[in-house]
Every structure is written in C-alpha cells, then in structure tokens.
Amino acid sequence: MSLRTGTFQESYAKDMAIFNSRLKWGIVVAFIIYLLVCPLFSSDRILTILTIMGITVISVHGLNILTGYCGQISIGHAGFMAVGGYTSAVLCAKLGVPFWAALPCGALAAGIAGLIFGLPSLKIKGFYLIMATIAAHFIIIWTIIQLRGITGGPDGLSLPRPVIGSIALSSKTNYFYLVMIVTCLATLLAKNIVRTRAGRAFIAIRDNELAAEVMGVSLWSYKLQAFFIGCVYAGVAGSLLIHYFSFASTDQFPFMDSVWYLGMLIVGGMGSTTGAIFGAVALKLLDELVTMVGPVLSAAVAPQAAASLALISQGSIIIIFLIFEPRGLHHRWEMIKAYFSLWPFSHQE
Amino acid sequence: MTFFLQLIVTGLAQGMVYALIAIGFVIILKCSEVFNIAQGHFVLIGGYLGYTFLVPFGLPIWPAIGMAIATAIIMGLLIERLILRPLLGEPVLAVIMATIALSTILGGLATLLWGAEYKAYHGLLPTINLTIGEISIPSESLIGLIVSIVCVAILMLLFRYTKIGLAMRATAEDLQVVQSVGIRATTVYAVSWIIACIVGVIGGILLGGVSGANMDLANIGLKAFAVVLLGGVDSIGGAILAGIILGMLENVAAGYLDPLLPGGGLAQVFPFLVMIIVLIFRPHGLFGLVGIKRI
Numbered sequence: 001m002s003l004r005t006g007t008f009q010e011s012y013a014k015d016m017a018i019f020n021s022r023l024k025w026g027i028v029v030a031f032i033i034y035l036l037v038c039p040l041f042s043s044d045r046i047l048t049i050l051t052i053m054g055i056t057v058i059s060v061h062g063l064n065i066l067t068g069y070c071g072q073i074s075i076g077h078a079g080f081m082a083v084g085g086y087t088s089a090v091l092c093a094k095l096g097v098p099f100w101a102a103l104p105c106g107a108l109a110a111g112i113a114g115l116i117f118g119l120p121s122l123k124i125k126g127f128y129l130i131m132a133t134i135a136a137h138f139i140i141i142w143t144i145i146q147l148r149g150i151t152g153g154p155d156g157l158s159l160p161r162p163v164i165g166s167i168a169l170s171s172k173t174n175y176f177y178l179v180m181i182v183t184c185l186a187t188l189l190a191k192n193i194v195r196t197r198a199g200r201a202f203i204a205i206r207d208n209e210l211a212a213e214v215m216g217v218s219l220w221s222y223k224l225q226a227f228f229i230g231c232v233y234a235g236v237a238g239s240l241l242i243h244y245f246s247f248a249s250t251d252q253f254p255f256m257d258s259v260w261y262l263g264m265l266i267v268g269g270m271g272s273t274t275g276a277i278f279g280a281v282a283l284k285l286l287d288e289l290v291t292m293v294g295p296v297l298s299a300a301v302a303p304q305a306a307a308s309l310a311l312i313s314q315g316s317i318i319i320i321f322l323i324f325e326p327r328g329l330h331h332r333w334e335m336i337k338a339y340f341s342l343w344p345f346s347h348q349e
Numbered sequence: 350m351t352f353f354l355q356l357i358v359t360g361l362a363q364g365m366v367y368a369l370i371a372i373g374f375v376i377i378l379k380c381s382e383v384f385n386i387a388q389g390h391f392v393l394i395g396g397y398l399g400y401t402f403l404v405p406f407g408l409p410i411w412p413a414i415g416m417a418i419a420t421a422i423i424m425g426l427l428i429e430r431l432i433l434r435p436l437l438g439e440p441v442l443a444v445i446m447a448t449i450a451l452s453t454i455l456g457g458l459a460t461l462l463w464g465a466e467y468k469a470y471h472g473l474l475p476t477i478n479l480t481i482g483e484i485s486i487p488s489e490s491l492i493g494l495i496v497s498i499v500c501v502a503i504l505m506l507l508f509r510y511t512k513i514g515l516a517m518r519a520t521a522e523d524l525q526v527v528q529s530v531g532i533r534a535t536t537v538y539a540v541s542w543i544i545a546c547i548v549g550v551i552g553g554i555l556l557g558g559v560s561g562a563n564m565d566l567a568n569i570g571l572k573a574f575a576v577v578l579l580g581g582v583d584s585i586g587g588a589i590l591a592g593i594i595l596g597m598l599e600n601v602a603a604g605y606l607d608p609l610l611p612g613g614g615l616a617q618v619f620p621f622l623v624m625i626i627v628l629i630f631r632p633h634g635l636f637g638l639v640g641i642k643r644i
Contacts, residue, residue: 073442075449120625124632126441127384127582131574132628135621138571142618259449266446304464311457318450322443323435 018191035180039173047172053284054176054183055240060264060280061190061273062233067262068270069194070226071206072121073130077234078257079137080117082250084110084235085242086144086151092159092243094150099162099169103239110235111228113140118227122220125209137258141250156249159242169243179240186233191273193229202226206271263318269328278329286313354484356600362490364596365497370552370569371576371588372504373545379521379583380541383433384445387452389570391546393459394424395553396562400468414554421550425543433542434535456567469561493555500551501589504544513540521583568617572599575620578627581637591635595623 009015019025039047063077074080088106091097097105117136121129145153161170169175193199201222204212213219242248260283268279290313294306325332374388398420402413432451436444459465480486508514513536519527520537528534553566576595580587599619606615633639 073445120628120632124628127445128578128628128632130384130386130445131578131624134571134574135624135628138618138621139625142621256453259453262446263450266443302461302464304460307465308457308461311453311460315450315453315457319432319447319454322439322447322450323432326439326443 016195018188032184035177039176044172047176049284049288051172051176051179051244052241053281054179055237055244056261056264056280056284057183057277058186058240059234059237060261060268060276061186062230062237063261064265064270064273064276065190065193065202065233066226066230068265068272068276069199069206070202070223070230071209072118072223072226073126073262074133074227074230075130075258075262076117076133076135076137076140077230077261078253078255079133079140080110080114080231080234081238081241081257082140082144082253083113083231083238085238085252086157086248087235088239089157089159089242089248090150092162093157093248098164099243100164103236103243106239107232107235110238111232114227114231114234115224118224118231121223121227134255134258137255141253144250152248154250156247156251159246159248161246162243175244179244182236182240186236187273187277190233190276194273198222198225203271260314263314265328266318266326267321267328269330272328272330274333275328275330278333282329283314283317286317351484352604353601356604357597358484358486359490360597360600361593362486362494362596363600364593365589366493366552366555366592367569367572367576367596368589368592369497369500369548369555370573371580371592372501372585373548373552374573374577375582375585375588376504376517376541377545378577379585380517381433381520381538384441384448385545386445386448386574387428387455387570388545388549388573389567390452390455390459391421391424391549392553392556392569393562393564393567394455395421395550396557396566397459397463397468397553398550399554399557400463400470400562403470404468414551417550417554418547421546422543425546426539428546429539429542433538452567452570456564459564463562465564467561467563468557470558487559490559493559496551496555500548504548504585513537517541572620575624575627577634578624579634581634583638584634584636587634587636595620598623 007021009020014020019028038050042050059077059081063074067073084106086106087109088099088102091102091105092099113136117133120132124132144151147153151157161168162175163169164178167174169178194202201212201217204215204217205219205222205226209219238253241252245252264279264283265276266279267283268277269275287310290306290310294309297305297309321328370388370392373391374385377383377385395417398417399413402408402416403410406413406416408416428451432447433444436447508518516527516532516537517540519532520534524534527537552569553562556566556569572595573592576592577588579595580589580591602619603615627634
C-alpha cells in the first residue's frame with residue numbers, strides 16, 4: 001500500500017490508523033454529511049436505490065471476508081441471507097419480537113447455517129466447495145418453502161413495519177438512515193476484522209493452506225470462523241432487506257444473486273474492503289442503468305430484450321473484468337491515486 | 350412392484366441422458382482442468398436449437414440434428430477462443446467465475462432469441478413403443494436411452510482409436526509431456542469444448558423432445574454436477590454409472606416420498622442432497638482418483 005506524499009507516521013497509533021491523513025478525515029466527514037442531508041433532496045426512487053445499495057454492500061462485505069480474505073468460495077450467499085431474513089421475519093411476525101432484537105437473532109441464525117454448510121470446507125476446496133455452497137443455497141430455499149406453516153412457503157409472509165423504541169422506521173428516509181448506519185458500522189467492522197489475529201489467519205489460509213497449518217493456524221477453527229462472520233453479515237443484510245419491503249418471499253433471494261455477489265467482489269477487487277464497496281456500488285449502478293435502458297430497448301427491439309440485456313450485461317462485465325482487470329476496480333483506483341500523487345516524476349510499471 | 354419397476358425404467362432412461370451431459374463436463378475437466386458450470390446452459394441452448402430447426406425451419410429430424418450439431422461446434426469454438434483461452438493459467442476461481450458468467454450470457458441469449466417461452470415439439474422425434482410385461486417404456490425415454498448409449502459408444506471409440514482422442518487422453522494424463530512431444534494443447538482444449546457443446550446440445554434435444562424446451566432445462570446441468578460428483582469428477586465410467594444411479598434414485602424418491610411431503614418437489618432438491626452427502630463423506634466420488642498431495 002502506498003502512502004500519500006507528505007503523510008508522516010510518527011507513532012504506532014498513527015501507523016495503525018485507518019484514516020491516516022487529514023484528507024481522508026475530510027472525505028469521511030463530507031461523506032457522512034452527504035448521507036445526512038441526502039434524503040432531503042432525493043426522490044423516493046433514489047433513496048430506494050441507495051438503501052438497496054447499502055444492504056448489498058453489507059452482504060458483499062461478508063462474502064469478501066469469506067471469499068476475498070479466507071479464500072473459501074461461496075455461491076450460496078443469497079441462501080444465507082434468506083436464513084437471516086426469514087428468521088427475523090418469523091420472529092417479528094409470529095412471535096411479536098421487536099425489530100431491534102430480531103435483527104441480531106437473524107444474523108446469528110445465518111451464522112449458524114454458515115457453520116453447518118461450512119463444515120465440508122474442512123475437507124474440500126475449489127470447485128467442490130462451490131458445488132457444496134450452490135447445493136446449500138437450493139437446500140435452504142427448498143426448506144423454507146417446505147416449512148409452510150412457519151414461513152408462509154411460496155405465498156410469502158407479511159411483516160409489521162419495523163419500529164425501534166419510539167421511532168417508526170416506516171418512512172423511506174428513516175429506513176435509509178438505519179441502513180446507512182448499519183452499513184458504515186459493518187464497513188468499519190469488516191476493515192478491522194481483517195486486521196485482527198483472525199483476519200491475518202484468514203489471509204494465511206487463503207495464500208497457502210498448508211503453510212498456514214504448519215505455522216500453527218488452526219484451519220478447523222478459522223475456516224469456520226470465516227464462514228460464521230461472512231454469514232452473519234449475510235444475515236444482517238437479509239433481514240434488513242426483508243424488513244425494508246415488510247414482506248418475506250423466497251423470490252427476494254434468487255440463485256443469480258448469489259452469483260452476482262461474487263461478481264461484485266470480482267469487479268471491485270477481492271480481498272479489499274474498499275473493493276467490496278466499489279463492486280457493490282458499480283454493479284448496482286449497472287443494474288439501474290439496465291432498468292432504465294431496458295424498456296426503451298424492449299420497445300425498439302423485442303419485448304424480452306430488457307430481461308436478456310440484464311443477463312448478458314452481467315455475464316459480459318464479469319468476463320471482461322476477469323480477462324482485462326482481474327484485480328478489480330480497487331486496484332485501478334490505487335493506480336490512479338498513485339499516478340496523481342507522484343505526478344510528474346513517477347514511473348509506473 | 351409394477352410401479353417400482355416403472356420408476357426404475359424411467360429413471361434409467363433419464364439417468365442415461367444425465368450421464369451424457371455429465372460426460373461433456375468430465376471431458377473438459379480432464380483435458381483442461383476447467384470446471385464448466387455452463388454445461389447446463391449448453392443443454393438449454395440445445396433444447397431451443399432443436400425447436401428452431403424442427404418447427405420454424407421445418408427440417409426433417411436428421412438434418413435438424415445435423416444443423417444443431419454444427420451450431421454446437423461453432424459455439425464451442427467461439428467459447429474456447431474468446432473466453433477460456435485468455436484465462437489460461439489463471440486461478441481456479443477466475444475460470445469457474447468465467448464459466449458462470451458464460452452461463453448467464455447463454456441464458457440471456459436464450460431469452461433474447463426465444464423469449465424464455467415454453468416451446469413444445471414432442472411427437473417430432475421418431476417413436477418406438479416397447480412393452481415388457483406390465484411395464485410400458487415411454488418411447489421418448491427409449492429414444493433417449495438409445496441415443497445416449499450410441500453417443501457414449503462413439504465417444505469411447507473416438508478416445509480409443511483416433512489421433513485426437515489419444516492426444517486428449519495424453520493431455521489429461523500430463524500436460525507438460527504432451528507439449529514436449531509437440532501436441533498443441535490449445536487444439537485439444539478446443540476439441541474438448543466442442544465435444545462438450547455437442548453432447549450438451551444432443552442432451553437438450555432429447556430432453557426438449559420429451560418435455561418441451563424451456564428455461565428449466567438449464568437446471569439439468571446442476572443435476573449433471575451431482576452425477577459428476579457422485580461418480581468422481583475424473584471418471585467417465587463413473588459418470589455413466591452415477592447418472593443411472595441418480596436418475597433411478599431421483600425417480601424412486603420422488604415417486605414414493607412426494608405424496609408424504611406437503612410441498613412435494615423433492616426431485617428438484619434431491620440432486621443437491623446427494624451432492625452435499627457425497628462432498629462430506631466421499632469428496633472424490635465413487636470412482637474418482639483419491640487426491641494424494643505431495644509437499
């Protein structure tokens with residue numbers, strides 16, 4: 001990681017700081033002010049997009065810890081989101097548990113599901129783990145549909161509007177604030193988790209499993225920890241998503257989403273918290289673009305053009321990034337920053 | 350008993366088609382160590398290609414299949430050249446993600462060209478009726494069984510007696526040795542993708558001829574993965590046997606257990622249950638090589 005010219009780190013605390021320059025603090029403060037005032041002049045549609053984006057960022061952070069840092073590929077992330085979402089939905093709708101208590105319960109349930117489906121990862125890796133997590137997705141969704149008495153099965157489950165204390169989160173603005181607070185906390189937590197002992201163990205496992213084990217990193221413990229943390233993130237995202245619509249349905253967690261989250265990680269850059277945010281935001285924006293262009297194209301070419309455009313653009317963007325920029329937007333961003341901070345004297349490889 | 354035998358026979362025919370599709374997967378894996386998640390979408394494209402050449406073009410059955418195979422060859426060449434060749438030597442995850450993205454693109458193309466609609470063309474495939482005792486074998490299943498067996502036999506002969514087959518087996522054995530004796534590995538990769546496309550398309554036509562072409566055909570690919578894992582990823586014989594086992598098990602389980610479950614639909618999730626169990630208890634499958642890692 002390159003340090004900006006003119007930034008001096010004179011103490012350990014300064015060296016470890018995440019925001020290590022005035023400029024970065026400035027950007028953070030500006031961003032928070034933007035988030036605070038943004039609902040005042042944004043339409044409902046933009047608020048919805050931003051809220052969904054925040055939820056996606058949370059989910060991708062979880063996948064980033066699991067896949068980007070620990071190297072355990074999971075294509076069942078939407079399934080784990082469904083576990084978290086449905087747990088909190090059932091707690092709220094059937095048992096009358098308040099929203100603030102149901103959210104962590106959902107997260108915990110997703111984490112436990114992650115532990116269960118993470119068990120095969122101790123024996124298998126690569127393609128086999130991918131197949132196991134794909135299987136996990138379909139088994140989870142099937143189970144939810146089978147438990148018709150509790151979850152409403154294919155009909156879905158409608159929930160009361162979430163309330164925290166005396167604040168009703170019924171308006172889009174309030175929910176937007178909630179999601180953004182959770183997203184910022186989740187980002188900070190994700191950034192810090194990978195700097196802890198566990199985080200370094202994850203990276204060691206990703207880079208060389210055998211070497212890590214020989215060095216005394218317990219594969220059994222840390223792989224399951226990675227699954228647990230990653231799926232807790234998914235659970236939080238899942239329950240936020242379900243409560244946003246006040247309706248739980250398995251259609252909110254399609255298999256393609258699981259794939260798409262991994263795509264976001266690839267586009268953003270694996271193994272980087274910033275990359276996860278870049279990827280989630282960039283691909284959600286692409287989604288919105290497709291939603292806007294789609295109807296025009298449908299009218300001009302054929303009625304099914306909109307649906308196919310979404311699929312084709314998603315697939316192509318992943319392939320293009322894999323071939324031409326495998327390290328993702330995050331890497332490109334670092335290059336641009338380095339270019340400007342060293343200009344005009346630098347030479348870049 | 351008749352019910353049970355009926356289920357077994359239907360399962361056998363279905364399982365042979367699964368095995369055929371799974372073989373496409375195994376061939377690519379053996380030759381180029383690429384896990385092709387898009388195999389199910391080759392089946393999807395195949396189902397729709399069968400419809401296109403038989404119904405709107407109105408071709409007779411054999412020219413239609415010939416045209417579909419020709420399209421499959423072009424498709425295989427394009428996929429290998431445009432997507433897989435640039436990713437040679439990249440990590441496993443990148444290649445798998447590329448094939449997943451490929452499956453998305455193929456799904457999108459199918460939506461664009463055929464409108465993701467249900468297209469039926471049964472009755473156009475030749476029919477043979479056979480009844481043994483009280484069990485009647487549906488003619489579509491019988492056709493599927495025969496075509497699958499013929500295809501597998503052709504592939505076996507190809508591997509055994511042709512030069513390219515020998516090159517493919519050699520590449521599966523040891524890439525470096527193959528390159529050092531002057532065999533072009535990229536040609537082998539291209540051929541393996543072409544074969545995978547062809548068997549996928551043939552499987553698609555067979556399945557499409559039974560139940561019509563629709564977007565669900567892509568899910569057959571997921572069943573093929575269960576077959577591959579059960580049989581052991583690097584074993585063609587294992588894939589065939591596992592295909593038959595899984596086809597029978599699926600039919601029997603669905604036939605007996607579905608009435609007991611409120612929502613039914615066990616057939617859809619069954620392959621995944623098999624997959625998880627195999628992965629936990631026997632990751633190398635029934636006939637796969639046990640990976641021994643030297644350090």
